[in-house]
Amino acid sequence: MGTVHNVMEDSVKDLLEKYWGDLPVSCHCETCKSDVYALSLNRLKPHYVRDQSGRMYAKASLMTTQARATILTAITESAKVVSAYPHH
């Protein structure tokens, strides 16, 4: 069976890298960053695709203003949780 990929992972990673320095987190270590990444993905609807063409299409759908706002909200909420309960 071929591999599948959740394009939401790319979108969350892009925005997390971009805004990580601005987020109200108590700790900026790599472990906390990975926890925010995992927690954010668990709050967002997955977008799995089977192949490259599907990936481009799905990625485009995640670049709308609304989609970016939804992702940023999930990241901010996750950052608060990880700040309150760090596991590093």
Add this chain to the structure above:
Amino acid sequence: MGTVHNVMEDSVKDLLEKYWGDLPVSCHCETCKSDVYALSLNRLKPHYVRDQSGRMYAKASLMTTQARATILTAITESAKVVSAYPHH
């Protein structure tokens, strides 16, 4: 930033491999199987974890009867969609 993993991918793959032969699909090719896999994952709540210990814990939570039933329902629904609209 460390890698994260959606443990739901393992659970869906296990059950899909186990029941693929019994599923009412019009085509059993690898492409259709990957499409059912991706479509199923898009219907299920993701369980991303950061590390190995988190993976074991999350995997255990996906082995309950209720969780397996939820996953099998997603697989069966996805199989109907892929059967009706194959992309191979």
